[in-house]
Amino acid sequence: MNTIRKREELGRNVVRYVVDAPLVATHRKPGQFVIIRVTDHGERIPLTIADANPEMGTISLIVQSVGKTTREMTMLRPGNAIHDIVGPLGRPTHIQRFGTVLCVGGGIGIAPLYPIAKGMKEARNRVITILGARTHDLLILEDDMRNVSDELIVTTDDGSYGTKGLVTDAIRFLVNGGNHIDQAIVIGPPLMMKFTSLLTKELGIPTMASLNPIMIDGTGMCGGCRVTVGGEIKFACVDGPEFDAHEVDWDSMIRRLGTYCTAEQVAADRYDHECHVGLDAGESR
């Protein structure tokens, strides 16, 4: 059992938890994730580790209520517990001094992006961050990201905050403005990652993407998280979750995220909620 120490609403339906997980707190590195079960009969879902405090033995998890399980989780209050947390899982982000690093985050994908941007900054990179949201009140962690970035651009689809447009517009704007980018990392809803990846490929910018497929065990045992990268089957839980974005078969990955859309719809309907998996599955991480 992992007791919740703190709960904070970051945006519409988005909650940040600080929760006891001492071993995860001391062993995790940027880019890694945990698998949780909210209750003793719950499903296992992956959540990225947004931050950790090794001294306090706590980690931060950011969750958006999109389906039954995440909805159930966002009901939890300090003093309640998350039944199971296992991790840290997956390979850590490769952090080194690249030069200029572009961090592109969308939706709740900004949560896992934060420790990576922080790591990149600590590795003495120039960090340029682009954050995208559909609308202003869905934007999270703007201040945290600003603290670890040399430059920060916000785009919203509806123009309610920052620049109206998509993150890809901002990338073009940066590059057209003469910014040389040595490495990009993108985390967000799958469609955003796909289109960012297509653009950076065209622009010749090496790009990593952190994938968020459906998982059960997180140890390579079930193969449910398989993705096609460079024509080969990879397991995101043990080979990833980060991959060369230009080699990922995005269409297949996005389709697989929708496998249980109908089932999730039925479950979430009990919570009077709609299934966002096809478009926004990145937002559960």
Place this chain on the structure above:
Amino acid sequence: MNASTRFKLSPVVMPEQDPAERVHNVREVPLGFTPEMALHEAQRCLHCTNQPCVEGCPVGVRIPEFIQAIESGDYLAGIGIIKQTNLLPAVCGRVCPQEEQCQKNCTVGKAHRDVGQAVQIGQLERFLADWERENHAAVIPQIPFASGRRVAVIGSGPAGLTVAGDLIKLGHAVTVFEALHMPGGVLGYGIPEFRLPKEIVYAEVAYLTRLGVDFQYNMVIGKSLGVDEVRQSYDAVFIGSGAGLPNFLGIPGESLLGVYSANEYLTRANLMHAYNENSDTPILRGKSVEVLGGGNVAMDSARTALRLGALRAIVLYRRSEEEMPARKEEYHHAVQEGVEFHFLQNPVKILGNREGWVTGLTVQKMQLGEPDASGRRRPLPIAGQTSNVPADVVVVAIGNNPNPLIPAALPSLQMNRHGGIVTDENTMETSVPGVFAGGDIVLGAATVILAMGQGRKAARAIHALLTRTTETAKG
């Protein structure tokens, strides 16, 4: 009773749930012997002086002795005899391939030239184990003294449970690290409820807990705790992390929606209880499920599909019935339940629709050629004979490789070319001193009893290591 009277007794027929009924539930199929049945079956044992059955058992269970105890009605003594060498009789009685081990050597079966006529040792073992559990008769052995030595066991599958049980009884402190939220490894996530009720696995684990074994769940060694950290905190380490890395065929279409590895399919159904409609974990309930492969896992998958409401569950196997590696009993149960078998069919492509959902398979008709390295006749394609078959769920059940997490976290471990850990065959010690390994992480996907046999060997060697170093320290 003299030997010729015993020899004339016919085998007791195990009562089973009716096939038509059982495909609608996940309860166990064989119902178990009554005391009368067990007595009758026990009386069939000839008590041969050379005990060929014991030789056939990877852990050397003293079979004629426990059968004798059943005949005398002393079940407590019987289960005691089994437990001296086999910690998991309720599991082994159900899932061991006895027909290839103890029962294969049975004199009664040999005299009849039919292994089906052998004394049903596995069913008798199950009878005693079930009697013990149902009557809460498990005896907690006296543990002589605490050695002060600590052993870490990685993985709570059959190998790990055996090591833990053997060493705790010898007075060592044992911690078992399990990556999942429940114990048992493949006994929990893989073998279906209708073949091995999870309650039995959990009862075995509860027994070990009563003996003092400390089980820690949600612990992925190599991630939650480094292998080196574990080595520093414990006097010896046993790796039993299993063959959890599913193989895929490498044919087009394996990423389509509705294609599962058998591990994922069975894990959803078993461990995560997706067979229950109200489970939080979803599973695709196909109407027409094609299972690729011919082993026990393929049988388990096809039978699970029927219980999930499939109208057709079809096993596609590229060789013939003869070469199929599944146990006869499993095959027989699958046929009874209506699983269809399409032999000499090799899937070459999985077909899908525009939205990415599976719609079927292209299969290549095969014929058998000369024997290959495995000694089985090699399947060869018959030119021009391909066809399409419909399916809305495809389960790939063509085996597993050893899980790579621990080897990746401990690069000094010597590995074989199949990804298994190399061990000394007598001690199960790896290339890293004080680190032992056994079960599927060494063997690749094998059987529960072979994993237990390796666990037993490792436990013996670990005990020798710990007592030797204790004496050295004292001297």
